[in-house]
Amino acid sequence: MKMSLAVENGNTLATLQAFLKRLLEKNLVDVLLVPMRTPGGTITPTLVSQVDLLDQADPLAPVLPINAATWAGKISQHQPRPRLGAVLRSCEARALVELTKMAQASLEDLIIIAIDCAGTYNPPTFLEKQAQASSNLWMELYNAARQTPQVLNPELRAACQVCEQPVYEAAPIRLRLLESDLGQSLLLEITSEIAEKLGWQANESQGMSPEVEALINSRTQAREQAFTQIRTRLEGEEGIPGVFAACVRCHNCMTVCPICYCKTCVFKSAIFDHEPMKYVEWAQQKGAYRLPADTMLFHLTRLNHMALSCVGCGMCTDACPSELPVGMVFRSIGQRLQQTFEYLPGRDVNEPLPLVTFKADEWTDIGV
Amino acid sequence: MTETKEFEPKIIAFLCNWCTYTGADLAGTSRLQYPPNVRIIRLMCSGAVDPMYVLKASLAGADGVLIGGCHPGDCHYQEGNYKARRRVIALKEILHSAGFDDDRVWLRWISASEGSRFAETVREMTEAIRAKGPNPLKQMWAV
Numbered sequence: 001m002k003m004s005l006a007v008e009n010g011n012t013l014a015t016l017q018a019f020l021k022r023l024l025e026k027n028l029v030d031v032l033l034v035p036m037r038t039p040g041g042t043i044t045p046t047l048v049s050q051v052d053l054l055d056q057a058d059p060l061a062p063v064l065p066i067n068a069a070t071w072a073g074k075i076s077q078h079q080p081r082p083r084l085g086a087v088l089r090s091c092e093a094r095a096l097v098e099l100t101k102m103a104q105a106s107l108e109d110l111i112i113i114a115i116d117c118a119g120t121y122n123p124p125t126f127l128e129k130q131a132q133a134s135s136n137l138w139m140e141l142y143n144a145a146r147q148t149p150q151v152l153n154p155e156l157r158a159a160c161q162v163c164e165q166p167v168y169e170a171a172p173i174r175l176r177l178l179e180s181d182l183g184q185s186l187l188l189e190i191t192s193e194i195a196e197k198l199g200w201q202a203n204e205s206q207g208m209s210p211e212v213e214a215l216i217n218s219r220t221q222a223r224e225q226a227f228t229q230i231r232t233r234l235e236g237e238e239g240i241p242g243v244f245a246a247c248v249r250c251h252n253c254m255t256v257c258p259i260c261y262c263k264t265c266v267f268k269s270a271i272f273d274h275e276p277m278k279y280v281e282w283a284q285q286k287g288a289y290r291l292p293a294d295t296m297l298f299h300l301t302r303l304n305h306m307a308l309s310c311v312g313c314g315m316c317t318d319a320c321p322s323e324l325p326v327g328m329v330f331r332s333i334g335q336r337l338q339q340t341f342e343y344l345p346g347r348d349v350n351e352p353l354p355l356v357t358f359k360a361d362e363w364t365d366i367g368v
Numbered sequence: 369m370t371e372t373k374e375f376e377p378k379i380i381a382f383l384c385n386w387c388t389y390t391g392a393d394l395a396g397t398s399r400l401q402y403p404p405n406v407r408i409i410r411l412m413c414s415g416a417v418d419p420m421y422v423l424k425a426s427l428a429g430a431d432g433v434l435i436g437g438c439h440p441g442d443c444h445y446q447e448g449n450y451k452a453r454r455r456v457i458a459l460k461e462i463l464h465s466a467g468f469d470d471d472r473v474w475l476r477w478i479s480a481s482e483g484s485r486f487a488e489t490v491r492e493m494t495e496a497i498r499a500k501g502p503n504p505l506k507q508m509w510a511v
Contacts, residue, residue, distance in 0.1 A: 231465070234465060234466055234467050235465070235467045236467070238467075239466065239467035239468075240466035240467055240468075241508065241510060241511045245510065266420065282428075285428075285429065285506075286429070286506070286507065286508070286509040287509055288509035288510075289509060290509055290510045290511065294427075295511075296427055296511040297420065297423055297424055297427055300419075300423045300427075300462065300463075300466065301418075301419065301420040301423055303462045303466075304419035304420070304423075304455070304458060304459055304462055305419075307462065308458065332465070333461075333462055333465040333466065336461055336465055337458055337461055337462065340457065340458070340461055341454070341458075354454060354458075355451065355454055355455060355458065356451070358447065358450035358451055358453070358454055359450075360440060360441065360450065362453075363453055363454075363457060364440070366453055366456070366457070366475060367437070367439075367440070367449075367453065367475045367476055367477040368476075368477065
């Protein structure tokens with residue numbers, strides 16, 4: 001059901017904090033996973049048990065230091081586990097759904113509190129902008145997200161600039177920030193069961209959804225342009241070896257990827273350590289042998305292992321020391337795969353992962 | 369410079385223990401002739417072929433990779449070949465999207481009794497790859 005919380009004294013953040021406090025106070029959850037403002041001014045996902053500390057919660061701050069799905073997974077994975085409330089952006093919620101399918105998370109005792117996202121900066125840009133800002137950063141972004149025609153913000157994280165899923169609708173609690181006039185009210189979509197526990201009734205129905213559609217359309221357009229650009233490179237002269245030429249195989253992209261959960265990743269194993277003369281043999285075969293070795297094998301294997309579940313959060317791009325467009329490569333290739341298998345990661349927790357399921361009567365022309 | 373020799377394709381084959389490998393064995397015991405261009409690696413199931421194996425072979429310069437499994441419905445482990453089929457579809461899509469030639473990777477269902485089909489598949493693939501020429505990755509030191 002839809003409802004609206006009045007914003008008092010124009011303090012939207014305090015209204016949001018009061019809402020989060022209520023979840024703990026009414027004993028709906030044992031702990032909250034929520035972005036908090038640290039004493040140093042940075043924002044970081046935090047597990048909060050004490051109500052008054054939520055004065056430092058800041059889910060509106062437009063920054064995504066990590067995809068918190070990883071932690072929502074660790075904290076919900078198996079019994080005994082807390083009743084967890086997790087304040088997540090759309091890409092985090094969708095990653096969490098994928099992790100649930102991979103048995104790395106559980107939604108059983110977990111309430112996703114999804115916040116509509118107007119886009120995020122990477123941490124250094126965020127800190128810089130925060131230091132200079134005259135007005136508040138998130139208000140600027142939410143206002144801009146409702147403008148028509150849409151103007152692309154080149155300072156946002158690359159993934160956010162092309163994010164066509166800023167809203168995660170399947171959450172039991174959704175803060176409809178893109179539909180709210182944030183100085184006045186905070187709109188919610190909430191299950192009646194949860195509303196009842198919080199002692200609330202429906203009091204509002206309509207939001208400002210047409211503007212959200214405009215945002216989604218312009219982001220989709222931007223995404224298609226970005227896909228065309230990267231595909232031209234991938235399928236052209238340069239190819240994937242050219243695009244990833246500067247890769248140093250630091251594995252950062254894999255480490256920050258919410259989908260890559262394997263604790264014993266083959267690329268961290270000794271499989272790829274060889275006897276000295278083996279390297280010489282390879283150098284002789286091709287005349288020369290690029291180091292670090294196996295960068296291409298690494299990326300292509302990772303594509304095979306996780307691209308179907310890629311939610312496009314773009315953490316990989318942010319983490320790359322060589323500033324390679326990792327996320328765009330994975331998203332553009334992932335999208336084709338997802339279309340082939342008619343699969344949308346994060347859409348439905350009951351939809352099986354494409355590579356663990358099958359139909360006997362599909363692709364019958366293959367293999368004959 | 370070494371003398372330029374006529375191109376002989378090198379094909380790495382990942383064959384399932386129960387069907388295609390046994391089919392290859394039958395081709396041998398039946399004394400069927402087929403090109404010596406194929407190097408066979410036996411696995412317990414086509415469903416055990418991690419795409420990484422195929423990628424490693426291709427990046428190292430194999431001209432073709434053949435994956436052989438039981439016919440649909442005949443998998444010794446009930447469903448390994450169905451899963452292999454999906455993985456190969458994904459792998460080929462990725463290879464294609466990344467700018468590589470995905471026609472160098474073949475998946476074929478060959479049963480334990482189909483020795484002649486195995487020999488025929490190797491003949492067919494060897495000629496198809498010969499027509500394509502060497503895997504360009506063989507010369508690329510930077511991958």
